[in-house]
Amino acid sequence: MDQEKTGPARFWALIKDELAAVLIANLLFLVTCIPVITIPPAILALHTLMRKIVREEGVSCVRDYFAVFKQGWKRAYGAFLLAALPMGLAGYGAVFYLGRASAHPLLLLPFALCAAIFLAVMLASTYLYGLLCDGKPLGEAVKPALMLGAATPLRALLAALCDYGLPLLAILFFPLSAAYLLLLGFSLPCLLGNFYIRTGLELYYGT
Numbered sequence: 001m002d003q004e005k006t007g008p009a010r011f012w013a014l015i016k017d018e019l020a021a022v023l024i025a026n027l028l029f030l031v032t033c034i035p036v037i038t039i040p041p042a043i044l045a046l047h048t049l050m051r052k053i054v055r056e057e058g059v060s061c062v063r064d065y066f067a068v069f070k071q072g073w074k075r076a077y078g079a080f081l082l083a084a085l086p087m088g089l090a091g092y093g094a095v096f097y098l099g100r101a102s103a104h105p106l107l108l109l110p111f112a113l114c115a116a117i118f119l120a121v122m123l124a125s126t127y128l129y130g131l132l133c134d135g136k137p138l139g140e141a142v143k144p145a146l147m148l149g150a151a152t153p154l155r156a157l158l159a160a161l162c163d164y165g166l167p168l169l170a171i172l173f174f175p176l177s178a179a180y181l182l183l184l185g186f187s188l189p190c191l192l193g194n195f196y197i198r199t200g201l202e203l204y205y206g207t
């Protein structure tokens with residue numbers, strides 16, 4: 001791949017060179033999510049493959065995916081709980097307090113707190129998965145993930161919109177989006193999300 005390419009040109013070059021891997025990764029993710037309880041390790045395995053593609057490392061889809069799926073399940077469940085639980089509680093709290101703020105304006109204060117927590121965790125979660133994909137232990141990845149999310153909020157927000165927003169949008173438009181979800185609906189947003197956070201992680205590692 002032409003190393004001089006940057007931005008959108010580099011991303012489309014990745015798609016062109018690794019389309020087969022992106023397609024296979026999406027299928028592996030869907031299959032391994034079927035038991036539902038296996039969704040957290042499936043998420044980490046998918047992120048790891050997409051991170052490898054962004055780093056332009058050699059990818060063996062089936063081998064690499066299941067290596068992470070089988071060996072990284074503890075980190076996967078930990079990361080899932082650290083992201084999903086506070087985001088779910090804070091999101092519910094924000095909706096709850098905002099819906100009652102018109103009658104009780106003081107409720108805007110807990111709404112603002114819940115919204116801030118939701119945003120901070122959402123931004124940090126994009127970097128948390130990136131750090132875990134690079135082999136960092138979960139306990140050591142939380143603090144730098146929070147710092148990177150705060151230091152590069154725009155890139156983290158774009159990554160979060162890809163990781164969470166694009167699949168959610170496709171699910172909402174199901175069954176019209178069925179073919180897209182089957183082929184690229186999860187792997188492509190994940191690849192794009194990892195593409196956005198690559199610069200922040202390069203700065204963190206000093207490269």
